Amino acid sequence: MQKMTENAKLPDYLTSRIRWLMLSKVIIITFLLAMTAFVEIKQMEASLEISASVLFKTILLAYSLSILFIALLKYIRSISINIYMQSLCDTALITAMVYATGGIQSIYSIFYPLVVIYSVLFLGRKGGLIAASVAGIFYGLLVDLEYYRVISPPVFFSAPSYHLSPSDVLTRTITHILSFYLIAFLTSFVAEQERKVRKLLAEKQSAFDQLDLLHHSIIESVDNGILTVDLNGAIKSFNRAAAEITGFVFREIENHSLSEVFPNSPPPGGSMGAAQNPSSVKTRFEMPYTARSGKRLVLGGSVSPLKDSQGTMIGHIVVFQDMTEINEMKESLEKSRQLALIGELAANLAHEIRNPLASISGSIQMLKGGMAHDKTNARLMQIILRGKDHLETFLKDFLLMARPAHGAREEIDIRETVRDSIESLRCVADWHESIDVVMVLTGNPLYIRANKSEIRQVLWNLMLNAVQSMPDGGVLNVEARSLRVGESDGAQISIGDTGCGIEKHQFSKIFDPFYTTRDTGTGLGLAVVKRILEAYGGTIHMESVPGNGSAFKVWFPLRTAVSTVTGS
Numbered sequence: 001m002q003k004m005t006e007n008a009k010l011p012d013y014l015t016s017r018i019r020w021l022m023l024s025k026v027i028i029i030t031f032l033l034a035m036t037a038f039v040e041i042k043q044m045e046a047s048l049e050i051s052a053s054v055l056f057k058t059i060l061l062a063y064s065l066s067i068l069f070i071a072l073l074k075y076i077r078s079i080s081i082n083i084y085m086q087s088l089c090d091t092a093l094i095t096a097m098v099y100a101t102g103g104i105q106s107i108y109s110i111f112y113p114l115v116v117i118y119s120v121l122f123l124g125r126k127g128g129l130i131a132a133s134v135a136g137i138f139y140g141l142l143v144d145l146e147y148y149r150v151i152s153p154p155v156f157f158s159a160p161s162y163h164l165s166p167s168d169v170l171t172r173t174i175t176h177i178l179s180f181y182l183i184a185f186l187t188s189f190v191a192e193q194e195r196k197v198r199k200l201l202a203e204k205q206s207a208f209d210q211l212d213l214l215h216h217s218i219i220e221s222v223d224n225g226i227l228t229v230d231l232n233g234a235i236k237s238f239n240r241a242a243a244e245i246t247g248f249v250f251r252e253i254e255n256h257s258l259s260e261v262f263p264n265s266p267p268p269g270g271s272m273g274a275a276q277n278p279s280s281v282k283t284r285f286e287m288p289y290t291a292r293s294g295k296r297l298v299l300g301g302s303v304s305p306l307k308d309s310q311g312t313m314i315g316h317i318v319v320f321q322d323m324t325e326i327n328e329m330k331e332s333l334e335k336s337r338q339l340a341l342i343g344e345l346a347a348n349l350a351h352e353i354r355n356p357l358a359s360i361s362g363s364i365q366m367l368k369g370g371m372a373h374d375k376t377n378a379r380l381m382q383i384i385l386r387g388k389d390h391l392e393t394f395l396k397d398f399l400l401m402a403r404p405a406h407g408a409r410e411e412i413d414i415r416e417t418v419r420d421s422i423e424s425l426r427c428v429a430d431w432h433e434s435i436d437v438v439m440v441l442t443g444n445p446l447y448i449r450a451n452k453s454e455i456r457q458v459l460w461n462l463m464l465n466a467v468q469s470m471p472d473g474g475v476l477n478v479e480a481r482s483l484r485v486g487e488s489d490g491a492q493i494s495i496g497d498t499g500c501g502i503e504k505h506q507f508s509k510i511f512d513p514f515y516t517t518r519d520t521g522t523g524l525g526l527a528v529v530k531r532i533l534e535a536y537g538g539t540i541h542m543e544s545v546p547g548n549g550s551a552f553k554v555w556f557p558l559r560t561a562v563s564t565v566t567g568s
Contacts, residue, residue, distance in 0.1 A: 125188035132180035247292025414446040421459040434473025446491040461525040469499025489558040496551035502544040
């Protein structure tokens with residue numbers, strides 16, 4: 001049963017070869033026997049009817065067997081059985097043909113080696129030796145039967161001069177049998193060499209295919225876009241990353257000009273069609289680019305000459321990548337570097353300003369108390385003190401933004417901090433009674449582990465900005481609730497107003513140091529907020545509609561309160 005299963009899996013190419021073998025045999029036998037019949041019919045007289053009858057029967061038998069073997073391919077899928085059957089039948093047919101055309105004197109014994117040859121090709125050396133042995137047995141038996149006059153060749157036996165000598169019979173028999181085996185050995189040697197060559201070629205082809213697959217996999221796996229162009233600037237290859245960055249599909253741009261995909265790219269080697277410059281050096285570029293989707297990018301890369309194995313330039317290879325995020329990181333790094341420099345300068349600035357400012361403040365207070373109650377002097381003193389307070393506030397915010405001081409952290413309820421900040425806000429000069437406060441706080445405590453002064457600073461700056469954006473009154477909305485972000489629990493505080501709002505073109509600048517939209521502002525409030533939140537691993541998001549107000553949402557990681565702390 002297992003053998004029948006294996007036979008049922010006979011490869012199609014072997015089936016095709018067997019069919020070609022049978023077709024070739026039919027063509028050869030038809031052609032040669034037709035010629036033989038023609039010659040024999042023209043030359044024979046007395047034995048004409050006998051010879052013609054045997055030859056035509058042989059032809060009909062060859063045709064019938066070929067048709068039979070073609071039909072048997074559907075049922076006998078074993079190549080060994082099929083070839084053994086064919087070689088046996090062919091040997092019998094050749095023996096009959098030799099007998100019909102003169103027996104030992106026939107020249108058609110040369111067909112025996114053909115059976116040996118195709119047996120070797122399909123069955124190997126063993127099959128060839130078996131075919132040679134069968135052919136030797138058939139031919140030797142025919143010669144012996146003819147020598148002892150058991151059978152009579154129809155063509156020559158009627159001739160009165162027909163005579164066989166023992167030496168002639170022995171010589172012919174040994175010569176034929178040795179030639180069969182010699183042909184079997186030579187053919188098996190050639191076939192073995194051919195198999196080795198085919199195996200080596202298959203191994204080389206497999207290695208080449210694996211190398212080509214590896215090369216293709218590497219090109220398709222890299223994150224950089226890679227494309228090649230010929231000397232005329234036509235695109236010849238386009239990897240996956242290039243398609244993702246540009247939005248183009250390779251089949252859409254194949255053989256198109258490079259300038260159609262990259263309008264701003266520099267021509268490689270100075271001229272895309274200049275083949276006279278095979279030693280072109282690598283050209284680096286960085287350019288703005290609009291992807292097919294409309295997204296604006298910054299691309300950076302290089303253009304290098306593409307050469308064949310002989311070193312002749314056959315085109316150029318362009319390697320590029322999306323530099324947009326990298327440039328943004330550079331800008332962020334530059335900002336961080338500037339902030340670090342500001343922090344270093346701030347430490348020296350604080351030392352140089354704070355002490356003289358304290359002395360000036362104390363002296364002004366003493367002068368104010370010792371002066372006569374003159375309205376002009378009082379107004380001047382008030383201006384001086386207001387300027388001093390403004391300078392102190394600016395200096396404190398400047399130091400906090402440049403280098404936040406991480407004080408002692410404790411478990412604090414964010415709800416209490418919100419209430420305290422609102423109460424303190426009612427005492428500032430910008431507050432007026434036409435501002436309504438809508439406060440929504442969760443019923444459960446929202447404990448975070450932080451420095452209370454820094455959290456108050458965050459809430460104070462955001463609430464003060466909201467109040468200052470409503471000079472004619474409005475609604476201040478404050479909400480605190482728990483919010484899970486990803487795998488982390490946290491507390492979100494939303495502070496919104498119904499003031500003037502922020503223009504869309506200002507969104508990307510409001511957290512930059514010293515950027516302000518008010519004449520009296522320092523531009524450090526939101527920068528301080530962002531810096532403190534970054535130190536705590538928090539986030540801030542802003543939404544604003546010009547004329548309808550703004551809303552800031554800050555999120556702090558939540559910490560579980562200790563067991564001795566109870567919420568109100």
